Amino acid sequence: MEPVLLYDTTLRDGTQGENVNFSAEEKIKIARKLDDMGIHYIEGGWPGSNPRDRRFFELARDIRFKNARLAAFGSTRRPGIRPEEDSNLKELVRSDTPVVTIFGKTWDLHVRIMNNTPAENLAMIEESVAYLKGKDREVIYDAEHFFDGYKDNPDYALETLWAAHRGGADMLVLCDTNGGTLPFELTAVFREVREAFSRENIRFGIHTHDDSGMAVANTVEAVHLGAAMVQGTINGYGERCGNADLTAVIPILKLKMDRDCIRDEDLKKLRRVSRFVSETANIVPLNSRPFVGRSAFAHKGGIHVSAVMKEPRAYEHIDPVRVGNDRHVLVSDLAGKSNVEFKARELGVELGGNGCNSRQIVTAIKEMEQEGYQFDAAEGSFRILLEKLTEQYEPTFDLEAFRVTIEKDKDLPCTAHATVKVSVEGREEITAAEGSGPVSALDNALRKALHSFYPDLDEMHLVDFKVRVIDGRAGTAAKVRVLIETRDPDHIWSTIGVSEDIIEASWQALADSFQYKLAKDRGNGFRSKDCRMEVHQAV
């Protein structure tokens, strides 16, 4: 059977999702990951709609993708002009991508809303496709609102497809733009369309939205009926309820329908790519996400671990390893001797030196996780913890004391200042600093105190700061977890602190971050790779 072509639109339709924003540079990074995983088409953006997407295509020009063909997205020409006069189409050509995807109107209702005529709409479709084919592009035609349009006026909907076909489109993609179509409705429509074009050698694609919770089901059903291309996004990001989630579609095609689409070893990258995209978008990954979520293969109390081990298929619909995920049988991701040993190797820490064995380490980690620590999101602190437990920890500075004061008078804004006293190899340093809040003041004061010892700290800066109240029901006395992510020119690392006192929790995460940076610069046992990503691979 023909392979199913994977078309990713995370960088275009995905960014219509709430809080999904990428810079041009971030888009390039994501495109590289998608290419590396073997995605066939990457839709980079709509160059006619905004300068950021134009910049993306400029940057992309210098990149040789191994697997993927890059697509620029846009609409058919405007009414009443020739294609070569249309600025949007010209912009698409200027983007210089091997593939161009254009969408056109299927539903006569929309044609009327735009004050256009049905005939002119057909001309717009045919001429725009033909114009781009004349520029030697592979042209993918997205039939917007296809299923709604077909339900309302099947004849006209089919005419729009014929127009794209006459224009020379390489692929006709049926879109459920409003996301309202149910699988059995899609089945009926798809069969009729296939029938109408049965004498032509036409390939169909599918593009769905999740407004009825059916995006993945509709996509899979379309492939079952013969669709040659699936369009979707990583993590299903997209407008309203999102697009078809490729992190579910791909393993279903590959593992459950036995359809050729990506290689086995690339499928194992799925969870990592999912995490990379959510990290880049700065969106908390959904634990319950099928296939790639942290809880997707979690087994709760009742089931005997050995039974799962003996007969995994009795409890798991697929082997989690195939999508780069893990069985999650215990309280903690990191619990388990072999996991800890694996992780220590990853991080370059030697275990067993002081007689502290992996089992004792697992116990210590479990206790800390009970208190609210989560080391799978804080490999910087995890490395320090491993060193402490194995008595290999050599702090680069010691805290003598700090004082933070926040003052407020009437309606004036708060002010915050901190005093920090540290010692480095017996020499003490005390400094004070202000900040835009107590943690910022503490950060500034610590930086200032360490500066005379470690001038390289200038190149390190915090890139993310997250606060989570662990059990809000305890009110203001609840425990707080602080996660900090820090970057320097070569690395990115994350650290954690937990306390009922938010300042203490922040201090722990800050101090670990500084310790990690300074130990790293000394060079002991560190690998040159981006450690954050390693963690997602390991856990």
Next chain:
Amino acid sequence: MEPVLLYDTTLRDGTQGENVNFSAEEKIKIARKLDDMGIHYIEGGWPGSNPRDRRFFELARDIRFKNARLAAFGSTRRPGIRPEEDSNLKELVRSDTPVVTIFGKTWDLHVRIMNNTPAENLAMIEESVAYLKGKDREVIYDAEHFFDGYKDNPDYALETLWAAHRGGADMLVLCDTNGGTLPFELTAVFREVREAFSRENIRFGIHTHDDSGMAVANTVEAVHLGAAMVQGTINGYGERCGNADLTAVIPILKLKMDRDCIRDEDLKKLRRVSRFVSETANIVPLNSRPFVGRSAFAHKGGIHVSAVMKEPRAYEHIDPVRVGNDRHVLVSDLAGKSNVEFKARELGVELGGNGCNSRQIVTAIKEMEQEGYQFDAAEGSFRILLEKLTEQYEPTFDLEAFRVTIEKDKDLPCTAHATVKVSVEGREEITAAEGSGPVSALDNALRKALHSFYPDLDEMHLVDFKVRVIDGRAGTAAKVRVLIETRDPDHIWSTIGVSEDIIEASWQALADSFQYKLAKDRGNGFRSKDCRMEVHQAV
């Protein structure tokens, strides 16, 4: 056509989900909401498995539900004993519910794993069902792992159904326990089962899990093929990737398949029930959730609002009002004159007194939302804001000043203390207090300072405290949003603060909470209802 029976298992299977925990009292509250919405069956728990569920059934005994029949859940008897000797079955009878649901093994692989024989398993099913029927219960039989079992050994899978049927089961529910079944596979199996039982008058139900992202699709497909009952949970909460989400299943049945299940006016409660369950579970509601999510009917920039208004069906797959949701065309949920006016009426605040009209209020809200405020989650602060804008605000106390100090020495724990000076009607009071963190110290000091003026403050306590870093990329100088929820014997309310300084943000939320409580006790314009819930209705 027969109505589709809605069977909710949020209180049992839903609590298998990560972080989904309810007390017996919370379960009662949720059961009342489900009953009020017209759900036909409510599965309250597994009384044989834990004391909390037993307590739930004790509490439930005194409640007369308007629409719902209560179900207790358990397993078939243990091998080798008679049903009347089985403690689990006895516990089910003791629960005194009109309905009992028991599950049994379909898949011979599982029978072998449990070291049981296929014949004894059949006897367990038949005898357990018959025993419960003999106790005059409606008996629903959940065929665990049905689809996987059927794929492996269809004959044995059917035999287990026959056993339940012989026992007298009122409903045979086919379960996709591992969540690995695709809709077209389900279709084939369901048809064969229907065929096998075509001479009997048997009703089938469906119970699905979302491990392949297919839970809702499979449920809908089963109804399409004739299933008489759907089992699912509110918000799809459940083990691993969750169960079939009733907040999607119900509107699909009702609005898209035109199947009788709940009344139109009850369907409008859907979003509120969804929010109530997520609030009670203390889980952030998913904005992208189909039908009930905040973004489910959001329209981004490109589309002209007037076009949506003129032809909603061109852009929306259903009318959001039918499920109690809203079109979301603007930046803010609260933007829009009519919304603000509606909300002010809800909260008992009169607008227009000082010439500040609704339009100006909308502008002020939008500006604050730009800064990071989110009033849909903080109606206490919203009420105060409305009063301030309309010059009706009468503070019950004024802050003169506070000082918060956090101290840490070496490895000792942090200590935090706060000094607060307030004035009430010209009289000043200054106090100090410690706390388990700076916010807790501030809370304690404020409470102490106000105590001599307002002794009723004792009955108020904080029940939730949430901190969100608004844009973590600014590191420790990022803006922070604090949400506080407070309760007294009659009410629950929530307040908000936003600042780069976490202490100041916490102070704003704390101060608003105290102000709200004290103004409420004075009685001006307040309604006696739970205001938090009112907000979910209004927004």
